[in-house]
Amino acid sequence: MTTVTGELIGRTPVIATAGLTKHYGSVHALTDLTVDVGPGVTGLVGANGAGKSTLIKILLGLLEPTAGHASVLGHDIEQASQDIRRLVGYMPEHDCLPPDVSASDFVVHMARMSGLGASAARERSADVLRHVGLDEERYRPMGGYSTGMKQRAKLAQALAHDPQLVFLDEPTNGLDPAARTDMLRLVQRIGSDFGIAVLVTSHLLGELEQVSDHVIVLDGGRLLRSSATTDFLRQTGSLLVEVVGTETERDRLGEELARRGLTCRPRGSMVAVDPPPADLAAEGAAHDLIRDVAVELGLGLMRLEPDRGHLEDVFLEGGARV
Amino acid sequence: MSESAPDLGRSGVIHDLGYRHYSGVREGTPAIARTLFVTGLRHAYGLGRSGKSKVMPFLLLGMSLLPAAIVVGVVVLTGLGDLPVSYADYTNQTQLLVSLFAAAQAPVLFSRDLRHRSIVLYLARPLSAPMFALMRWLSLSLALLLFMLVPTLVLFLGALLAELDTGDQVAGLLKALVLQVLLATLVAGITGLISSVSLRRGFAVVGSVMVLIVLTGVVSVVQNIAAFEDADSASVAVGLFSPWSLFAGLADAWDAGVNTPAPVDGAWVPAYALVAVLLVAGCLLGLVARFRKVGSR
Numbered sequence: 113m114t115t116v117t118g119e120l121i122g123r124t125p126v127i128a129t130a131g132l133t134k135h136y137g138s139v140h141a142l143t144d145l146t147v148d149v150g151p152g153v154t155g156l157v158g159a160n161g162a163g164k165s166t167l168i169k170i171l172l173g174l175l176e177p178t179a180g181h182a183s184v185l186g187h188d189i190e191q192a193s194q195d196i197r198r199l200v201g202y203m204p205e206h207d208c209l210p211p212d213v214s215a216s217d218f219v220v221h222m223a224r225m226s227g228l229g230a231s232a233a234r235e236r237s238a239d240v241l242r243h244v245g246l247d248e249e250r251y252r253p254m255g256g257y258s259t260g261m262k263q264r265a266k267l268a269q270a271l272a273h274d275p276q277l278v279f280l281d282e283p284t285n286g287l288d289p290a291a292r293t294d295m296l297r298l299v300q301r302i303g304s305d306f307g308i309a310v311l312v313t314s315h316l317l318g319e320l321e322q323v324s325d326h327v328i329v330l331d332g333g334r335l336l337r338s339s340a341t342t343d344f345l346r347q348t349g350s351l352l353v354e355v356v357g358t359e360t361e362r363d364r365l366g367e368e369l370a371r372r373g374l375t376c377r378p379r380g381s382m383v384a385v386d387p388p389p390a391d392l393a394a395e396g397a398a399h400d401l402i403r404d405v406a407v408e409l410g411l412g413l414m415r416l417e418p419d420r421g422h423l424e425d426v427f428l429e430g431g432a433r434v
Numbered sequence: 435m436s437e438s439a440p441d442l443g444r445s446g447v448i449h450d451l452g453y454r455h456y457s458g459v460r461e462g463t464p465a466i467a468r469t470l471f472v473t474g475l476r477h478a479y480g481l482g483r484s485g486k487s488k489v490m491p492f493l494l495l496g497m498s499l500l501p502a503a504i505v506v507g508v509v510v511l512t513g514l515g516d517l518p519v520s521y522a523d524y525t526n527q528t529q530l531l532v533s534l535f536a537a538a539q540a541p542v543l544f545s546r547d548l549r550h551r552s553i554v555l556y557l558a559r560p561l562s563a564p565m566f567a568l569m570r571w572l573s574l575s576l577a578l579l580l581f582m583l584v585p586t587l588v589l590f591l592g593a594l595l596a597e598l599d600t601g602d603q604v605a606g607l608l609k610a611l612v613l614q615v616l617l618a619t620l621v622a623g624i625t626g627l628i629s630s631v632s633l634r635r636g637f638a639v640v641g642s643v644m645v646l647i648v649l650t651g652v653v654s655v656v657q658n659i660a661a662f663e664d665a666d667s668a669s670v671a672v673g674l675f676s677p678w679s680l681f682a683g684l685a686d687a688w689d690a691g692v693n694t695p696a697p698v699d700g701a702w703v704p705a706y707a708l709v710a711v712l713l714v715a716g717c718l719l720g721l722v723a724r725f726r727k728v729g730s731r
Binding site for chain 1: 554559565730
């Protein structure tokens with residue numbers, strides 16, 4: 113199965129895998145994964161153990177695949193692993209910071225390990241630490257950092273050498289809601305303002321909805337779906353209507369709309385209207401009808417909006433397929 | 435966007451330059467490896483680290499220099515015809531200090547990256563696991579060599595000051611240097627491997643002390659007993675089991691001024707050299723396997 117989505121046609125993908133498989137004995141971490149990743153922010157989503165970290169480690173050359181091929185930024189992972197590691201940054205999921213070193217010293221050292229000279233490394237580290245939001249703390253040993261600060265330092269070392277692609281493995285792990293929002297905003301900026309391609313993993317679907325251009329869903333090491341985020345959140349064509357009052361008012365509206373030819377069902381305090389039939393399909397026709405019905409029944413219209421899909425639906429659909 | 439005329443009245447304006455890309459030079463693998471090597475060497479002596487991490491290495495270095503300084507003083511003042519101890523034997527006599535230095539500093543280079551898992555960040559960069567292991571081992575080897583060489587050079591300068599025969603002294607010094615290089619690579623390999631397996635600093639130090647000091651002590655006792663019982667080949671064979679007895683045996687065979695309980699000669703000499711080289715190679719392979727394994731987790 114090959115998945116190349118619309119926005120990728122005609123461009124070299126940042127990451128391309130073909131039949132990528134990794135088995136640890138009887139454990140199948142990744143099975144026959146064929147997917148292309150383009151520029152911008154790509155979310156890699158799946159439950160714990162879905163194969164997200166395994167995929168990143170294979171792409172970095174830290175693990176060898178059992179079968180299949182992959183290329184990153186046009187370099188083959190088996191033949192040119194070193195060239196890939198020059199061009200990418202990696203923020204691992206787990207803690208990886210020595211506690212007795214300051215973030216400033218550490219990021220400088222890591223930049224040098226990526227091939228920057230001493231002065232360039234110092235300059236880039238100061239820049240990057242400012243971008244991730246580590247200010248005065250950067251001179252303190254990292255052992256005393258909060259989880260949020262550690263995540264920032266980890267991100268800074270991944271960006272220190274100005275990579276063309278960064279792998280961010282669960283960057284929001286362990287963060288409180290405010291820090292989570294900050295981190296997601298930063299991830300989005302890396303993709304848009306910094307112009308660095310991002311592959312970001314998360315087991316929380318809602319997070320990636322906000323920041324990714326493209327989402328790849330893994331389930332048990334298999335590709336469930338890969339497409340642009342807008343496709344996931346596509347407008348289903350259904351409408352949601354809410355009126356002032358209780359369920360009685362809701363049902364009155366629903367019954368009247370049904371009589372006029374719309375298929376309706378209650379959803380919470382709202383009426384969900386299925387995509388209108390052909391005679392009402394014209395732009396705004398269904399909206400006008402709903403407005404008129406509400407006026408005729410003397411109901412206060414509170415909300416009338418298109419019904420969007422959610423990333424969660426992919427799992428529901430996928431679950432039905434398996 | 436609306437355009438407004440620049441405010442000429444203000445001179446100091448802070449610009450947020452935004453993200454800047456790096457278009458400068460990127461060094462190749464050899465330069466990165468050299469940086470790692472130099473950093474490792476400095477860290478072995480606590481340089482570029484906290485103040486208290488400098489105490490142990492320099493205290494030990496001072497202790498190993500003290501006898502050399504005394505010997506030099508005695509030779510220069512009394513006008514002895516020769517140094518009372520050969521260059522190679524000085525290293526042999528101060529082996530406790532060398533062993534302690536290796537045991538104390540190997541965890542700095544071989545445990546920290548694994549314990550804190552920053553090894554993953556290294557292996558996600560251009561240097562491969564074998565290169566990383568090799569550079570770490572070279573750093574510790576050179577640190578150990580310097581540790582042994584500095585007192586040796588003090589002795590040598592003293593010998594020159596006392597106007598001893600320069601030819602003899604240079605020959606002795608060069609022999610000692612070759613043996614020290616071999617010893618440094620051996621001890622660095624052994625303590626490095628131990629430190630990379632036992633990630634708690636305490637365990638790593640104890641493990642290294644067990645191998646370098648306790649095992650060497652046992653080997654030495656057995657060698658002496660065997661020699662006393664006239665079982666010379668047994669005595670020499672036992673010498674294969676500790677880095678220090680390998681060093682002493684080769685020094686004895688090469689006439690570098692070290693005497694072993696039973697003379698090392700004939701086929702034993704290549705056997706000693708072979709065991710030493712195989713030991714170094716084995717330790718290096720073990721280190722690479724260890725770094726690879728932790729790096730992929």
